[in-house]
Amino acid sequence: xxxxxxxxxxxxxxxxxxxxxxxxxxxxxxxxxxxxxxxxxxxxxxxxxxxxxxxxxxxxxxxxxxxxxxxxxxxxxxxxxxxxxxxxxxxxxxxxxxxxxxxxxxxxxxxxxxxxxxxxxxxxxxxxxxxxxxxxxxxxxxxxxxxxxxxxxxxxxxxxxxxxxxxxxxxxxxxxxxxxxxxxxxxxxxxxxxxxxxxxxxxxxxxxxxxxxxxxxxxxxxxxxxxxxxxxxxxxxxxxxxxxxxxxxxxxxxxxxxxxxxxxxxxxxxxxxxxxxxxxxxxxxxxxxxxxxxxxxxxxxxxxxxxxxxxxxxxxxxxxxxxxxxxxxxxxxxxxxxxxxxxxxxxxxxxxxxxxxxxxxxxxxxxxxxxxxxxxxxxxxxxxxxxxxxxxxxxxxxxxxxxxxxxxxxxxxxxxxxxxxxxxxxxxx
Numbered sequence: 001x002x003x004x005x006x007x008x009x010x011x012x013x014x015x016x017x018x019x020x021x022x023x024x025x026x027x028x029x030x031x032x033x034x035x036x037x038x039x040x041x042x043x044x045x046x047x048x049x050x051x052x053x054x055x056x057x058x059x060x061x062x063x064x065x066x067x068x069x070x071x072x073x074x075x076x077x078x079x080x081x082x083x084x085x086x087x088x089x090x091x092x093x094x095x096x097x098x099x100x101x102x103x104x105x106x107x108x109x110x111x112x113x114x115x116x117x118x119x120x121x122x123x124x125x126x127x128x129x130x131x132x133x134x135x136x137x138x139x140x141x142x143x144x145x146x147x148x149x150x151x152x153x154x155x156x157x158x159x160x161x162x163x164x165x166x167x168x169x170x171x172x173x174x175x176x177x178x179x180x181x182x183x184x185x186x187x188x189x190x191x192x193x194x195x196x197x198x199x200x201x202x203x204x205x206x207x208x209x210x211x212x213x214x215x216x217x218x219x220x221x222x223x224x225x226x227x228x229x230x231x232x233x234x235x236x237x238x239x240x241x242x243x244x245x246x247x248x249x250x251x252x253x254x255x256x257x258x259x260x261x262x263x264x265x266x267x268x269x270x271x272x273x274x275x276x277x278x279x280x281x282x283x284x285x286x287x288x289x290x291x292x293x294x295x296x297x298x299x300x301x302x303x304x305x306x307x308x309x310x311x312x313x314x315x316x317x318x319x320x321x322x323x324x325x326x327x328x329x330x331x332x333x334x335x336x337x338x339x340x341x342x343x344x345x346x347x348x349x350x351x352x353x354x355x356x357x358x359x360x361x362x363x364x365x366x367x368x369x370x371x372x373x374x375x376x377x378x379x380x381x382x383x384x385x386x387x388x389x390x391x392x393x394x395x396x397x398x399x400x401x402x403x404x405x406x407x408x409x410x411x412x413x414x415x416x417x418x419x420x421x422x423x424x425x426x427x428x429x
Contacts, residue, residue, distance in 0.1 A: 013045055013046055013047040014045070014046045014047070014083040014084050015046070015047055015049045015080065015081060015082050015083045015084075016046040016047065016048045016049065016082065016083065016084050016086055017048075017049060017050045017051070017052065017073075017076060017077060017080065017082045017084075018034050018037050018038060018041070018048055018050070018051045018052070018086050018088065019051075019052045019065065019073065019085060019086070019087045019088065020033055020034045020037070020051070020052075020053045020087075020088040020089075021053070021054055021055070021056050021059075021064075021065065021088070021089060022053060022054070022055040022056070023056065023057075024057065027269070027305065027308070028269060028302070028305060030053050030088075031053075032302060033088055033269070034051055034053070034088060036268075037086060037088050037112060037115075040112075040116065040119065041086060041115065043119050044115060044118050044119050044122070046083075046084060046086075049080045049081075049082065050076055050080050050082070052069065052072065052073055052076060054066060054069050059089075059095075061095075062094070062095065062098055063095060063098050063099060063102070064087065064089070064091055064092075064095045064099070070099070070102055073085065073099075073103065074102060074103055074104075077103055077107050082107055083106075083107060083108065084107065084108040084109075084110060085099070085103065085107060085108070085109050085110070086110055086111070086112070086115055087109070087110070087111045087112065088111075088112050088270075089111065089112065089270070090111050090112065090113050090270075090272075091109070091111045093143050093144045096109055096110075096111070096144065097144075112270055112272075113140060113272040113274070114140065116268070116271070116272055116275065117133065117136055117137050117140060117272065117275070120133045120136070120275065121133050121134075121137065127193075128190070128193045131186055131189055131190055131193070132190065132278040132279050134186060135183060135186040135187065135190065135278045136272065136274040136275045136277070136278040138179050138182060138186070139183065139274045139278075140272075140274060141179065142176065142179050142180070142183075145172055145175055145176060145179070190278075194284075209250065209258050209259055209260045209396065210257065210258075210259040210260075210290050210291070210370075210371040210396070210416070211259070211260050211262070211288065211289045211290045211291070212259055212260065212261045212262070212289060212290070212291050212292075212293055212367065213261075213262045213264060213285055213286045213288075213289035213291075213292050213293070214226060214261065214262065214263045214264065214292075214293050214295055215264060215267070215286055215292050215293070215294055215295070215310055215313075215314060215319075216266060216267065216293075216294055216295030216296060216306075216310055217266060217267055217268065217295075217296065217297065217306035217307075217309060217310055218265075218266025218267065218268050219266065219297065220266065220295045220296055220297045220306065221295060221297060221329040221330060221354045222263050222264075222266065222295045223247075223263055224329075224354035224355060225293075225295060225327070225329060225352075225354040226247065226249065226261055226263045227354075228354045228355075228357060228360075229249075229251055229261060230249035230250070230251050230261060246262055246264045246265075247263045248260055248261070248262040248263075248285070249261055253364060253367060253368045253371065254364055254368065255368050255398065256394065256395065257368065257371055257372075257395065257396055257397070257398075258395045258396060259367065259371060262285045262286075262289070264283060264286055265279055265283070267309055267310050268309065269305065269306075269309045271309070271313060273316075276313065276316055276317065280317060283317045283319075286314070286317065286319045286322075287317060287318055287319045287322070289319075289322060290323065290370075290371075291322075291324065291325060291367075291370050291371075292314070292322050292323070292324040292325075293324070293325055293327050294307065294310055294311075294324050294325070294326045294327065295327050295329050296310075296326060296327070296328050296329065297328075297329060297330050298328035298329060298330055298331055298333070298334060298342065298351065299330045299333035299334060303328070307326070323370065325349075325350065325366060325367075325370060326346070326348070326349045326350070327349070327350045327352050327363065328342070328346075328349055328350065328351045328352065329352055329353065329354055330353060330354075330355070331351040331352055331353045331358055331359055332353035332355060332356045332358050333353075339351060350362055350363050350366055371416075372398070372414065374416065374417055375397065375398070375414040375415055375416055376414065376415060376416075376417055376420040377400075377412070377413075377414050378412075378413060378414075378415060378420050378423055378424075378427055379410075379411070379412050379427065379428050379429070380410075380411055380413075380423045380426040380427050380428060381405070381408045381409070381410045381411075381428050382408060382409050382411060382423070382426050383407060383408045383426070384407060384408060384409065386426075389422060389423070390409065390411075392419055392422075393411070393413055393415055393419060393423070396415060396416055396419055397413050397414055397415030397416065397419060398413060398414045398415075399411055399412075399413045400412045400413060400414065408426075410428070
């Protein structure tokens with residue numbers, strides 16, 4: 001028999017209870033939405049031990065859910081020893097405060113936005129990513145400060161010594177001012193980083209490379225696709241929001257044309273507006289792309305809803321009108337009959353597996369076709385001193401014929417409009 005009892009030093013996961021509401025206007029069934037919320041909770045390190053749902057026409061102003069459900073929630077929290085209750089919809093500060101008082105300490109009450117902000121805080125690696133997450137977190141926190149100082153505000157109502165100083169309100173105002181100042185400082189710093197990003201983006205434009213941006217629902221396989229094509233080595237895990245920071249890599253298509261491919265943050269249904277605002281400089285890579293590859297997990301039964309969520313965010317950031325190509329990833333998980341049925345239904349889409357490279361040839365053919373779609377046919381006599389221009393012509397276009405003259409080269413080529421403009425001074429009939 002051992003003399004000592006060893007205590008575990010591993011961190012116990014928090015026990016979470018999920019709460020969802022079935023609205024009449026729900027785009028998603030409540031159980032499917034809670035399935036996704038459970039995956040988000042797991043990504044944040046929590047263990048889901050129960051669910052509670054209710055059907056409502058509209059939120060109850062005081063408590064979001066009905067009073068009977070609040071009592072049911074309180075009983076479940078006690079019975080299941082719950083550490084945190086996660087609501088699938090946004091709570092107002094007043095609703096959150098009321099629920100915290102009713103359920104009682106130490107159980108935390110948070111909503112979907114707070115959970116996503118927490119995950120972003122875990123996964124942001126670059127300075128810009130951390131600043132963007134901090135900005136969104138502070139904007140979320142600001143209207144919720146009052147409840148945090150309620151214990152001091154109560155002292156004022158008791159009268160007597162100390163009640164005349166208004167310490168609760170004073171501390172509240174101090175904290176609000178500090179947070180507003182920090183928000184202003186973060187915005188200034190992000191503005192500077194955005195200027196640098198614009199310079200880098202302009203440099204890529206000047207390089208004349210065709211720019212492709214990957215956009216898609218989180219965990220659709222964007223990072224795996226980038227790794228398969230370019231060997232980028234971007235973190236690729238079966239977790240929601242595994243990667244947040246944009247990564248750009250160059251790639252040479254089989255015909256010899258160079259393109260750049262940028263992986264960006266994944267999207268999700270009910271993506272907090274504050275996060276979209278905070279990440280606008282990052283998402284500018286999508287707005288400035290020549291082609292957006294919308295990556296969809298074809299094996300997910302909610303794939304069409306995922307695509308709708310991606311389209312909504314693209315509209316929100318001003319990229320809804322950019323040329324796009326839908327790539328249904330993870331095609332290796334479908335049987336041959338399912339795959340053929342979907343191909344017939346969606347002839348314009350590409351079916352691909354980033355894991356096995358199934359459909360890689362078709363994807364590259366479509367990328368080459370999209371890159372060449374706006375090419376212009378031009379005849380020119382280019383002086384030999386313009387070697388760098390001819391290098392760009394060969395990398396970004398297709399030389400159909402060439403003839404070497406005494407001091408210049410006569411070519412007929414199909415090139416992007418940007419390069420055609422540079423060749424125009426040497427154009428001939």
